[in-house]
Amino acid sequence: MALDFRLSDRIDHDALRRQFLRNGRVEIEGLLAEDQAETLRHYLLARTDWKLVMNAGDKVYEMTREAYVAMDPAQRGQLDQHIVNAGREGFQYRYEAIRVPDAGRTADPSDLLTGFVAFLSSPAVLAMLGAILGCKDDAAFADGQATSYGAGHFLTRHDDDVAGKHRRAAYVYSLAPAWRAEWGGLLMFHGDDGNIEEAFAPRMDALRLFSVPQQHSVSYVTPFAPEPRLSITGWLRANGP
Secondary structure, three states, X not given: OXXXXXXXXXXXXXXXXXXXXXXXXXXXXXXXXOOHHHHHHHHHHHOOOOEEEEEEOOEEEEEEHHHHHHOOHHHHHHHHHHXXXXXXXXXXXEEEEEEEOHHHOOOOOOOHHHHHHHHXXXXXXXXXXXXXXXXXXXXXXXXXXXXXXXXXXXXXXXXOOOOOOOEXXXXXXXXXXXXXHHHOXXXXXXXXXXXXEEEEOOOOOEEEEXXXXXXXXXXXXXXXXXXXXXXXXXXXXXXXX
């Protein structure tokens, strides 16, 4: 399968630039040309190589779906409880992912995930996003991964600022149609006073961009969410400082 990704012709660049200037965040509704988002969504839902991603402090652990299901129920319960307990105080996350290596941005065109990340790294798209963000000549490429947040998945507060990564902005491209905010999975931005300044519910074919560093989290997905919160996430990065 191959798909020639194209931007929608309904994007108002000037309005988006003004929106970003207000608080370092912007939402681009209807990023892709007609039906392309739906094709990408179905492609990702059919993938079977999703891995559960979680952390213990600074260490990252991955587990296939099959390995998680095959765990002894008592062991799986202990793992789940450990992750929940760790999320009370420190930085903790649990979700499923399919990663796109930085070196694979121009890989097999039949891989729509790799193709989408390569599309974000194309000169035309980088120029458009750079103009909105005010860094026209700074962002050199986009990295990315597909993420799936099912029941019990979450990502606690952090700011995305990692030394040596040269991240200029983060993005979340949502592929979850008809999502209700009470299902969880909200992209939330934290104020210094402990309150939530702004939150975005998943929305089909919407690209959320925000400057780095910025405190944010993804709220706990509830057991009554009927499907995973599907998205492609990553950063616009420079080649150096």
